[in-house]
Amino acid sequence: MYLADSRNSTTSSTAAPGSTRPGRRPAVPGTVLALGAVSLITDVSAEMITAVLPLYVVTALGLSPLGFGLLDGINNGVGALVRLAGGHLADGGGRRHKVVAGIGYGLSAVCKPLLLLARGLPAISAVLAADRAGKGLRTAPRDAMISLATRPEHRGRAFGVHRAMDTAGALLGPLVAFAVLRVAVDGYDAVFTVSACVAALGVLVLVLFVPSRPGTATPATATGTGTGTASAPPAPRPALRDSLALLRRPALRRLTLCAALLGLTTVSDAFLYLLLQRRLGVPAGLFPLLPLGTSAAFLLLAVPLGALADRIGRRRLFLAGHAALLPAYALVLSPLRGPATVVTVLALHGAFYAATDGVLAAATAGAVPAAHLGAGQALVGTGQALARFVCSLAFGAAWSFWDGRAALAVAAVALAAAALVAARLLRTTDTPDTGRTDRDDPHNTPQGAPR
Missing domain, CATH: 1.20.1250.20 (MFS general substrate transporter like domains)
Incomplete structure (x- = not known):
């Protein structure tokens, strides 16, 4: 420490005045x-x-x-x-x-x-x-x-x-x-x-x-000067009601709702790997390698997709990441077999995580003030995690009553519908959210950022 x-x-004490410019x-x-x-x-x-x-x-x-x-x-x-x-x-x-x-x-x-x-x-x-x-x-x-x-x-x-x-x-x-x-x-x-x-x-x-x-990083102004990276003085810890009241902010409320809605229709990793193994004929001895395929794709795509989110908007990429699951589900449901199909499904699955995991955290950071960053991240993350837990229980029950193929088909249709609703809620036609918050709520502007 x-x-x-x-x-x-x-x-901080030895930084040159010009070091606050974005290029340096x-x-x-x-x-x-x-x-x-x-x-x-x-x-x-x-x-x-x-x-x-x-x-x-x-x-x-x-x-x-x-x-x-x-x-x-x-x-x-x-x-x-x-x-x-x-x-x-x-x-x-x-x-x-x-x-x-x-x-x-x-x-x-x-x-x-x-x-x-x-x-x-x-x-x-x-x-x-x-x-x-x-x-x-x-x-x-x-x-x-x-x-x-x-x-x-x-x-x-x-x-x-x-x-x-x-x-x-x-x-x-x-x-x-x-x-x-x-x-x-x-x-x-x-x-x-x-x-x-x-x-x-x-x-x-x-x-x-x-x-x-x-340091609390703030963007430079239009003239090229900026506050740079400066440590904010300690502040009293917000009351619990203040943390929960963050959901009154339109930007965070919509983001939490969309994360939970899409989480309710996202099949868990374990079920997807099991469906891959059973429907595409993956040998049982190779089953432990399936998660490594997803992780490898995630590792390769996390940085470029994170940078892409900064350019085109994090909410847009978050939705696009969920859309990548639809062709993955379609391939599992299709009659196609062979290693190429398995690799494609795992690559799409890894792309989904690369376009949603860190991107959602970055989008959340732009929807709450600096004093409530921890609570804001927790609200969105908890909503998504609980929704995925409910989805796992529902998918397991559907598999038991019907079969894995039917359960996945229903999940794919539900995911497509949820993505359409989320796109409307997040207003993807707005200005890309590259460090700015929802323009409907001026109070969402991060501390130190230009309005």
Whole structure:
């Protein structure tokens, strides 16, 4: 913490007056790269557990697949709800964003070695719930720090870089777990131990290299001068009612509604991979590689699509990302078979994430004032996460009553309808949202930005 703070203050104090011009400042600040490194390391740790956990609880602990499904669903719900608390607690300036994010990362790191002790269903449920709570706590403050450190017109690219680094960790995690299982005698225990060490490294990088007070970046004026990147003085933490009142802002309300509406019609990754395996004849031995295909496409496209969002508008690209799922669903439903079809579906699936994940966070940052960035990110993210959880339950029930093909066809039709409604709500014919907020609500202008 102290190393990061001293470095940040030294840089601020020695900056030349002309360094505030857009051409002399990087589009992706060092704070974003440091947070990306933290996310990369943490995702290696998390995905090591994710890669082996289903097999571990079903074979080693004797839990039924249905029991694991309910366990995973409950824990995802816990993470989504805790995200609201994390966003609210982090707002108010000062070091709160880093402190709350650090607590979240630290809680998840502590949970990894506890898996070595958890044997029964209640114990492992408690550990996984605490791990998801840690993820929920850190997500909104982390995205708020990225928003504060980056100029509004470059936020799409910054979030794209962060998500690309995060996805690199998601690619490496299963590979590290596979390697540990191959060489270790006590396979699962060794994976949990290595995962705990990697998670602790992520917390250390956060403490040492992420500034506690990321500068609030503001765009330059038309004459070429600007306020630059300056740390805002600490402010009292907003009251809970103030955070919830953000939904009264038209821009944020429409964005939250659209994220939830589209989330209700987005088939979960696990179901899509299972449909790929069954309908396109993917060998069972290759099934674990399907998520890596999505992650690889996400990694390659996150930065260019983030930069594209800064140029054409983040809301537009967010809708286009969901539209990319429609041909993916169509290919799964079609009679086409073979590796080319599988690769195309995974590429479209990765493009969907690259065009929506970080882009939604960047769009949210432009819809709320700087003092409420954490709460705003939490509201939109929680709405989307809960909607996707409901979609998973509904899709599973539809698959049980009908079949996977019929359930996917209904989901595709619902997604197309939801995209049309979302396009109207977000008013995609408006001026691209490259750092500006909804023009209907002048109070949505970020602090320091020109109206």
